[in-house]
Amino acid sequence: xxxxxxxxTQLVSGGRFKNGNGSKLHNLKEEEYFGDNHIASGIETPLKxxxxxxxxxxxxxxIEHHFEQIMETLGLDxxxxxxxxxxxxxxxxxxxxxxxxxxxxxxPTISVFENKFRYGQILVEKNIRLNSFCEHHFLPITxxxxxxxxxxxxxIGLSKINRLVDYYSHxxxxxxxxxxxxxxxxxxxxxxxxxxVLIEATHMCVSCRGIRDESSSTLTTEYxxxxxxxxxxxxxxxxxxxxx
Ligand SMILES: [Zn+2]
Numbered sequence: 059x060x061x062x063x064x065x066x067t068q069l070v071s072g073g074r075f076k077n078g079n080g081s082k083l084h085n086l087k088e089e090e091y092f093g094d095n096h097i098a099s100g101i102e103t104p105l106k107x108x109x110x111x112x113x114x115x116x117x118x119x120x121i122e123h124h125f126e127q128i129m130e131t132l133g134l135d136x137x138x139x140x141x142x143x144x145x146x147x148x149x150x151x152x153x154x155x156x157x158x159x160x161x162x163x164x165x166p167t168i169s170v171f172e173n174k175f176r177y178g179q180i181l182v183e184k185n186i187r188l189n190s191f192c193e194h195h196f197l198p199i200t201x202x203x204x205x206x207x208x209x210x211x212x213x214i215g216l217s218k219i220n221r222l223v224d225y226y227s228h229x230x231x232x233x234x235x236x237x238x239x240x241x242x243x244x245x246x247x248x249x250x251x252x253x254x255v256l257i258e259a260t261h262m263c264v265s266c267r268g269i270r271d272e273s274s275s276t277l278t279t280e281y282x283x284x285x286x287x288x289x290x291x292x293x294x295x296x297x298x299x300x301x302x
Contacts, residue, residue: 101235101238101242103229105160114153118146118154121149155228157228159225168222170212173209173211173213178209179208180208180290180293181207181213182294183205183206183219183220184202184204184299186205186223187220188201188227190233192230192263193231196230197266197267199227199233202257204294205254205256206297207244208252208290209248209250210248212248214244222240226243233257233261234278237279240255252282252284253281254285255279256277256278259275259276260275
């Protein structure tokens with residue numbers, strides 16, 4: 059066993075990776091799992107089976123304790139007025155705000171309507187604000203999502219698309235998975251395969267550390283149904299002003 063494998067085994071036995079993907083982790087090299095390669099492990103966010111046994115309050119108390127330890131370890135003086143409340147603030151922010159989308163109870167209820175207008179063309183909602191968080195570094199991913207669909211009889215309230223994007227964004231994420239999760243949800247809700255999702259985002263883990271490239275952005279797309287046809291796809295891209 060390599061040193062890495064030993065380390066990973068300890069993590070598994072410590073209960074931190076006890077999920078359905080546990081066995082897969084052993085096949086990855088250290089740099090693949092812990093590096094910057096941003097591997098997306100599947101459409102589902104990898105969660106432990108007991109992910110929601112603890113209530114929010116208990117989670118916040120545990121996170122507060124551990125974040126305090128992190129700050130102490132970094133050498134920060136937690137008796138300082140400015141720092142004293144930080145562990146509590148971070149814990150609350152993790153559970154109630156930036157990672158609220160982990161909990162299925164927080165999923166927005168989506169109202170759909172019958173397409174009475176018989177509108178059969180592409181509907182595009184573009185420039186949807188997107189704030190997410192890289193699951194490899196816990197740093198912000200910021201950008202925009204552009205959504206297109208062609209109704210087969212069901213339409214969705216427009217703001218609900220924003221809410222879905224917001225919900226799936228507020229988890230530790232990789233952009234590829236986020237794109238696919240939003241598309242899968244829209245296909246299910248709208249009862250159609252004719253869905254397109256395009257996300258353009260910048261990753262703070264690329265701009266502020268590592269390579270420190272502030273100018274690059276990442277584009278991900280998920281096309282299904284009619285959007286696999288070149289003509290329809292080009293029409294969508296024209297509307298969102300991307301020439302790809
Ligand atoms: Zn990252």
